[in-house]
Amino acid sequence: MGSEPSYDVRDPRVRVVSDIDFTVCIPAVQVAPLIPPCLAPDSQGCVLVADGYSFPGGGLCVADVTRFPKVMDCGYRDAFSESFYEWMASLTFEDDRPIDTTVSFLAQSPHPITILSNRNRQCEAGTRRFLTRLPVGVGDVILREVGDYRPLWAFKVEQIHRLAKQFAAIIWLDDQCPPVIPPGVQWIHPATLTMPNQDG
Numbered sequence: 001m002g003s004e005p006s007y008d009v010r011d012p013r014v015r016v017v018s019d020i021d022f023t024v025c026i027p028a029v030q031v032a033p034l035i036p037p038c039l040a041p042d043s044q045g046c047v048l049v050a051d052g053y054s055f056p057g058g059g060l061c062v063a064d065v066t067r068f069p070k071v072m073d074c075g076y077r078d079a080f081s082e083s084f085y086e087w088m089a090s091l092t093f094e095d096d097r098p099i100d101t102t103v104s105f106l107a108q109s110p111h112p113i114t115i116l117s118n119r120n121r122q123c124e125a126g127t128r129r130f131l132t133r134l135p136v137g138v139g140d141v142i143l144r145e146v147g148d149y150r151p152l153w154a155f156k157v158e159q160i161h162r163l164a165k166q167f168a169a170i171i172w173l174d175d176q177c178p179p180v181i182p183p184g185v186q187w188i189h190p191a192t193l194t195m196p197n198q199d200g
Helices: 082-089 100-107 121-131 152-164
Strands: 014-018 047-049 052-054 060-064 071-073 113-120 138-144 169-173 185-188
Touching: 014 100, 014 152, 082 113, 082 121, 100 169, 113 121, 113 152, 121 138, 152 169
Parallel strands: 014 113, 014 169, 113 138, 169 185
Antiparallel strands: 047 052, 052 060, 060 071
């Protein structure tokens, strides 16, 4: 679409918002069998399998986490259960592997970046410890509140709309294409990033 904005990460008017898993880092723990059941918007629940999310109500969320960029394609987004977030909070995020191209891109921003993650606040301490390893200024870390089990995009798009009212322009990094991108927001898939050139 020709009307999509294109912003320079070094522009002082631009603020950068980034997801973390598969965007800033590759999680050390990625797949089943440890992941517990989750809740889907139109069914009682779903069973997580190694190659995707199988929803009893119909539909398959195919997630190939063995390569980057991660392939994720499904008709609707899922909301995870309390046990999922408890499991996630038990992970050692410090073992996650930073993605060099994304980190180099983020380091060009003249402002601290905002982290917007589907992780909830149970994961905050480990997430912040991981972020201190990066040569990137980090400002706000936006995580969902404990007990918020809305679908992923209901949470993320709400936060992006809120941020879009505060800043003139936003670059939003996420490894999944959002269903709604507000005006003044440029979505970028991290796999499209390259190492920054030396200006010239």
